[in-house]
Amino acid sequence: MSYRIGKSFTFDAAHYLPSLPPEHKCSRLHGHTYTVEVVLSAASLAPPGFVTDFGELGPLRHYLDATLDHQHLNRALDVEPTSENLARHIADWFQENVEPTIPARLEIVRVHESPTSWAEYLVPQP
Numbered sequence: 001m002s003y004r005i006g007k008s009f010t011f012d013a014a015h016y017l018p019s020l021p022p023e024h025k026c027s028r029l030h031g032h033t034y035t036v037e038v039v040l041s042a043a044s045l046a047p048p049g050f051v052t053d054f055g056e057l058g059p060l061r062h063y064l065d066a067t068l069d070h071q072h073l074n075r076a077l078d079v080e081p082t083s084e085n086l087a088r089h090i091a092d093w094f095q096e097n098v099e100p101t102i103p104a105r106l107e108i109v110r111v112h113e114s115p116t117s118w119a120e121y122l123v124p125q126p
């Protein structure tokens, strides 16, 4: 794949990580302003010279707003809401719902919990 693009989205949510020991600060309920970055690639460009139109990624914004924004992530997800698990969850949703409609492949979903902490899921490529 020769070309890559990226787009970022933010949402706010609460979570805790129940598998951590009780003395760990993240075992208590707290919140983050999450930033989700997606990276997409294509071997060639579609007119007028796009990997895909950034606007075609709008359904992801709607999904994040409707499903995760201002939600309690322990209730909204069926996995423990670590950044790694969130990245995988969002990648799976994107591959099922957006990728079939665009001329590009999802490569990476990166989830920032804060300006200094992030995790990413690298989508296996065929």
Ligand SMILES: Nc1nc2c(c(=O)[nH]1)N=C([C@H](O)[C@H](O)COP(=O)(O)OP(=O)(O)OP(=O)(O)O)CN2
Binding pocket: 017, 026, 030, 081, 082, 083, 084, 113, 114, 116, 117, 119
């Ligand atoms: N690999 C991961 N480690 C941690 C995750 C995670 O999702 N993946 N999550 C947390 C907690 O959610 C915690 O809220 C964030 O931890 P941390 O960055 O350590 O804390 P701060 O945001 O307060 O950052 P400081 O740099 O310590 O100020 C924990 N670990």
Ligand SMILES: [Zn+2]
Binding pocket: 015, 026, 030, 031, 032, 113
């Ligand atoms: Zn946290």
